Amino acid sequence: MGNIAGPEIERLIQLLARLPGLGPRSARRAALHLIRKREELLGPLADAMRVARDRIVTCSVCGNIDTSDPCSLCADPRRDGTTLVVVETVGDLWALERAGVLNARYHVLGGALSPLDGVGPDELNIGALVGRVAEGGVKEVILAVNATVDGQTTAHYITELLSPYKVKCTRLAHGVPVGGELDYLDEGTLAAALKSRIDL
Known part of the structure; x- marks a missing residue:
């Protein structure tokens, strides 16, 4: 079975699929959404990515x-x-x-x-x-x-x-997260919380 879309759209899908958390199916959905919203999303996104590519640098002091x-x-x-x-x-x-x-x-x-x-x-x-x-x-x-x-x-x-x-x-301290319930925590988190206990 051949490609459903043209090579430009397939290229967009392939690039989106490389992003963390996006597989081929999610990439297709994202590509379709971007294409449907070309004027309000795809154009500004392309511009923002071009600016990011050209202007963003790594800080020589801290690495940010x-x-x-x-x-x-x-x-x-x-x-x-x-x-x-x-x-x-x-x-x-x-x-x-x-x-x-x-x-x-x-x-x-x-x-x-x-x-x-x-x-x-x-x-x-x-x-x-x-x-x-x-x-x-x-x-x-x-x-x-x-x-x-x-x-x-x-x-x-x-x-x-x-x-x-x-x-x-x-x-950083390890243990029970704010709002966490003990019954839902794994044993490693509970053990870390007990070892890191503090006085009240």
């Missing part, structure tokens, strides 16, 4: 993405330079910023150590992190990495690397 280098977070003098939050990805940085709890500076690793996947220290932005701490001024490094084996391995490795410097290393 922005249209300026250093990024707007690194350039903000109101940010607390004594606290450095280490994250695996830019998405993690954005999630913490949306929470609006911290006014710290960030450092994006670009992933987590994963020997099985061939990701070692040289593939991550770890050397630059040590360099930032070595410059002085940083009092606390918050390791906001994922609660996975690779994430915890990465946190341990970074803690060891930073041990020669007078800097406090902390990690």
